[in-house]
Amino acid sequence: MARNLREHILQTASELFYRQGIKATGVDTIVKATGIAKMSLYKYFPSKDDLVLAHLQRSREIMRAHILSGIEARTSDPKQKLLAVFDVFEEFLETPSFRGCPFINASAEFAEEASPIQQAAAEFSESFRKMLAGLAQEAGIAETNAEELSKQLSMLISGAMVREQMQRNSKAMLTAYAAAEVLIEKSLADAPIDPATA
Amino acid sequence: MARNLREHILQTASELFYRQGIKATGVDTIVKATGIAKMSLYKYFPSKDDLVLAHLQRSREIMRAHILSGIEARTSDPKQKLLAVFDVFEEFLETPSFRGCPFINASAEFAEEASPIQQAAAEFSESFRKMLAGLAQEAGIAETNAEELSKQLSMLISGAMVREQMQRNSKAMLTAYAAAEVLIEKSLADAPIDPATA
DNA sequence: TTGAAACTATACAGACCTGTATATATTATG
DNA sequence: CATAATATATACAGGTCTGTATAGTTTCAA
Incomplete structure (x- = not known):
C-alpha cells in the first residue's frame, strides 16, 4: 500500500x-x-507545506511531460514545434477544469519572496522558458535572439492563461498563437543561422 | 473625520x-x-469582503488614472501612445514594492468563478483591454484588428507582470515592449486606415 | 452645558485551521 | 500463530480567523 x-x-x-x-x-x-x-x-x-511542494513538483512533471509528448505528436519540424507548444496549451485552456496556471496561482497566493513555494513556481517558469529557448535555437534562431524570443513567447502564454482564467471561453490562446507567429517570423528574419553551417 | x-x-x-x-x-x-x-x-x-472589493475598486481607479496621465505626459502621437502604456508599466514594475498585478493576484486567490472578487478582476482586465483597443483605433488600426491587437498587448503586459513577479529584476516589460513594437507594426501594415478618409 | 453621535477599548463567541495524542483495528511477515 | 508495521478513528490542544457585544471616552453641536 x-x-x-x-x-x-x-x-x-x-x-x-x-x-x-x-x-x-x-x-x-x-x-x-x-x-x-x-x-x-x-x-x-x-506538514501541509510539504504537501504543497510535492503538488507543485508533481504538476511540474506532468506539465513537462504533457508538453513534450504533445509536441512530438504534432510535428518534427523544429520551427513548427514552437507553435505546437501553443496548440498544446490551447487544448489545456479548453478543458472545463482549467483554472489558470498552477504556478502563477501559487505565486500569487504566497507573497513572501523567499518562500519555497514562490521559489518552486519561479523555477518551473524559468525551466519552461529555457525549453522554448532550446526549441528556438533548433529552429535556427541565434542564441541571443532565441533568449529574447523565448521570454516573449512565455509571456504570451502566461498572459493567455491569465486572460482565459478571468474571461472564460475567450479563446485567448488562439490570439496568443497569432502573435507568436509574427514574433517567430521576425526572429527568423532578423538573425537566421544556416543550419548547414551552424 | x-x-x-x-x-x-x-x-x-x-x-x-x-x-x-x-x-x-x-x-x-x-x-x-x-x-x-x-x-x-x-x-x-x-465585512472583510466589502473591504476587499473597495480595495479593488480603489486600485482600479488609481491604475486607470496613473496610466492615462502617464500616457499624456509622454506623447500625443496616437501610435506612440500604445507604446507609452508599456513605459508606464515598466516604471511600475521597477518600483521596489512591486508584487505583481493586484487583479491577477486576487483572481488567483479567489477561485470560485462567480465570486464578486473574481468578477471585479475580470472587469478591470476587460476595461483595460478596451482602452488599448481605443488607442489602437486612434492610431489608425481598423476595429477588427484593433480588437485582436489589444488582446495581444494586454496579454504581453499581464505576462510581463507575472514574469517580473517570479523573476525579480528581469526587465520583463522591456522585452514585452519589443514584442509590442513588432505586433503594432504588423497591425498597421495589415489593415491601415487612412485617418483622412476614416 | 447637556445630549447625541462618533470613536475607542476590551473581551469574547463560534468557526476553522494545523498538527498531535491515544487507542484500536488491519495487514503483512517471521 | 505471533509480532511488528501500517492504517484508522476520534478527540483535542493551541492558534487564528471574522464578526459582535458591551462599556467607556471623545467630539461636536444645540
Whole structure:
C-alpha cells in the first residue's frame, strides 16, 4: 500500500489545490476526499507545506511531460514545434477544469519572496522558458535572439492563461498563437543561422 | 473625520492586501496598522469582503488614472501612445514594492468563478483591454484588428507582470515592449486606415 | 452645558485551521 | 500463530480567523 497511499493522497490534494486554491483547501478537506486517516497523511507529508511542494513538483512533471509528448505528436519540424507548444496549451485552456496556471496561482497566493513555494513556481517558469529557448535555437534562431524570443513567447502564454482564467471561453490562446507567429517570423528574419553551417 | 477615517482604513488595507496577499491579511492586522478600533472598521465596511472589493475598486481607479496621465505626459502621437502604456508599466514594475498585478493576484486567490472578487478582476482586465483597443483605433488600426491587437498587448503586459513577479529584476516589460513594437507594426501594415478618409 | 453621535477599548463567541495524542483495528511477515 | 508495521478513528490542544457585544471616552453641536 505504501507508495500507493502516498500517491493517492498527493493526487487528490493536487486536484483540490488546483481547483479551489491552496489556502482555501484545508487538510481536513483532503483527508475527507481521500478517505484516509489524518495520521496517514501526516506520516507521508510532515506538514501541509510539504504537501504543497510535492503538488507543485508533481504538476511540474506532468506539465513537462504533457508538453513534450504533445509536441512530438504534432510535428518534427523544429520551427513548427514552437507553435505546437501553443496548440498544446490551447487544448489545456479548453478543458472545463482549467483554472489558470498552477504556478502563477501559487505565486500569487504566497507573497513572501523567499518562500519555497514562490521559489518552486519561479523555477518551473524559468525551466519552461529555457525549453522554448532550446526549441528556438533548433529552429535556427541565434542564441541571443532565441533568449529574447523565448521570454516573449512565455509571456504570451502566461498572459493567455491569465486572460482565459478571468474571461472564460475567450479563446485567448488562439490570439496568443497569432502573435507568436509574427514574433517567430521576425526572429527568423532578423538573425537566421544556416543550419548547414551552424 | 468621517470620510477621512474611511479613506485611511481603505488606504492602509489596500497596501497590506497588495503587499501580503488578501487572505494572508487578517482584519486584526489592518486594525493594528491603522491604529483605529475594530468597531470603526466594521462600521464603514460591514465585512472583510466589502473591504476587499473597495480595495479593488480603489486600485482600479488609481491604475486607470496613473496610466492615462502617464500616457499624456509622454506623447500625443496616437501610435506612440500604445507604446507609452508599456513605459508606464515598466516604471511600475521597477518600483521596489512591486508584487505583481493586484487583479491577477486576487483572481488567483479567489477561485470560485462567480465570486464578486473574481468578477471585479475580470472587469478591470476587460476595461483595460478596451482602452488599448481605443488607442489602437486612434492610431489608425481598423476595429477588427484593433480588437485582436489589444488582446495581444494586454496579454504581453499581464505576462510581463507575472514574469517580473517570479523573476525579480528581469526587465520583463522591456522585452514585452519589443514584442509590442513588432505586433503594432504588423497591425498597421495589415489593415491601415487612412485617418483622412476614416 | 447637556445630549447625541462618533470613536475607542476590551473581551469574547463560534468557526476553522494545523498538527498531535491515544487507542484500536488491519495487514503483512517471521 | 505471533509480532511488528501500517492504517484508522476520534478527540483535542493551541492558534487564528471574522464578526459582535458591551462599556467607556471623545467630539461636536444645540
